[in-house]
Amino acid sequence: MIGIDIAKTDKNLGERKIIEILQSRLDIMPKMPIPFGDDVSAYAIGNNYLAVLKTDMLVDKTDVPLKMSLWQASRKAVVMNVSDFAAKGVKPLAILVSLGLPRALRKKDIVEIGRGLNAGAREYDTFIIGGDTNEASDFVISLSLFGIAKKDEVMLRSGAKPGDLIAVTGSFGKTTVGLKILLDNLKVSPKIRKILVESVLMPHARLKEGLALSKTKAVTAAIDSSDGLAWSLHEIARASKVGFLINKLPIAEEVEEFAEINKLDPLELTLYGGEEYELVLTVKPKLWRKAEKAVKEVGGKLLPIGKVTAERQVLLKIDGKKRMIEARGWEHFKG
């Protein structure tokens, strides 16, 4: 074990700063097809095809709310990785799993973990083909996804152009509220309680939508919303060097009801949540109908929420008034 001097801790270094420090120490592969900082990585395998790779780790201490079962946590680890593939329009073909397991886990816990991982994989028509287990203090699930995609069909964060429409694949705020209900026992009607809590415990990745959209070539930039809507917008804005004017906030109706009863700000709940797995996309205006149709055909929806602007600000316009959408969202090592 490595001795760590707690007294000398850099407080709140923050996940994004840590990633920046790490990346600055890495030699960069020449002609890397997808730059650092997008949702997935890639290796060019010839004939304009990419091997698409993704790894993401779920740690129970920070990523798993109390009351989530091991089955649910294991399934969620798959969903959160698949969601990144969904945002890029890439089908996951195979999954590897590396587990860190506390010694205290019993046989029935291991069974639950295996079943949860398998359930997640099968939901998205893929398989777990290998992995590794280790002893650890936390329950850790590190997944690696593999897929193959045509280079020009991968939806990056960086292609948004002024005039493009901004769209999302569903409403926002449910997981933020669901987490509040699980943690703080806030007031809520039983009917919507179930929907909100379910959004936390049983998230779904928008894979069908992402795959359908990538074929349309209508999408200029895309990201999943796992760090919250506001953060996702800012990430596309930053990577694409554009701004956004949001004129229709996709607030979930359950969130409006909950906010009213508990006197909370529905905008805050909708914009600055996290652990949501909707897609946030920018779409060429001329191909909007094509994109909308493609998503409908796979049983999903595409909600327009605003426009890409040349001015590099992320703004929200309500009742004729503009206000800034802040660049904040869920981040490890903080809060």
Add this chain to the structure above:
Amino acid sequence: MIGIDIAKTDKNLGERKIIEILQSRLDIMPKMPIPFGDDVSAYAIGNNYLAVLKTDMLVDKTDVPLKMSLWQASRKAVVMNVSDFAAKGVKPLAILVSLGLPRALRKKDIVEIGRGLNAGAREYDTFIIGGDTNEASDFVISLSLFGIAKKDEVMLRSGAKPGDLIAVTGSFGKTTVGLKILLDNLKVSPKIRKILVESVLMPHARLKEGLALSKTKAVTAAIDSSDGLAWSLHEIARASKVGFLINKLPIAEEVEEFAEINKLDPLELTLYGGEEYELVLTVKPKLWRKAEKAVKEVGGKLLPIGKVTAERQVLLKIDGKKRMIEARGWEHFKG
């Protein structure tokens, strides 16, 4: 966080049992090109090529000896994954890294981790192309490797035939002894101390050897020796449904010297160690010279240590007497 009831722990479930339980809950991908339980996994990408994938996790608590720096631990995480690719004769083309980081880490620690990961990748002529960081109690490095290989050039564990020669790429026991020196402060001359400790802190993967051997088509089965020589032999024997007769144990000379001074059994140190990254291979007798030459040309060596037998026992013959080599080696969650 998930509540774990420590009182009800299944004591010593063991890593191999845990993997067995997990695998039995997974649906198996049809026509999986490499079965569960080999060193790497694969997905058939057409034209007889495989995408080769590997994930392995290093957890400081169990995998990192005291006195190993963060730079060394990070580099080692790469080496141990590359070693599995080496054993299969597959070149790693790209690496993804998923980190679990305790809050106590400082900026200079993060810098060291980034540099160590990069050093490991560059040593084997590959790059880190993406990843993810998380907060965790342990320092955890989960790596994913990607490569492409011709299907018939991947050296599996399962092809050994009676009459094949058994070979290793170097001597054994150094890391076991090196660990003892680091942990128990045993007697040793300064000259060999450095060699033994270095074998623990700065391991090397036999990638050149593995790549050269896979081209010869001389190798019928292969594995890396990260769980010890005895375990590696038993794994090939099990997967290939054969036995082994070892007649020349590859004891490192430093290990012989150390064993003599400290009155330890050199056989024990050589057979039942771990964290060693030599390759253990079976070779077609007719192609032995070709294999030996190929390894020499890349600056390595191939040491014959015995023969594959039809009788399914793993035996050691010394001074005319045969004894069993036990199926034990390093295992997480035990000891």
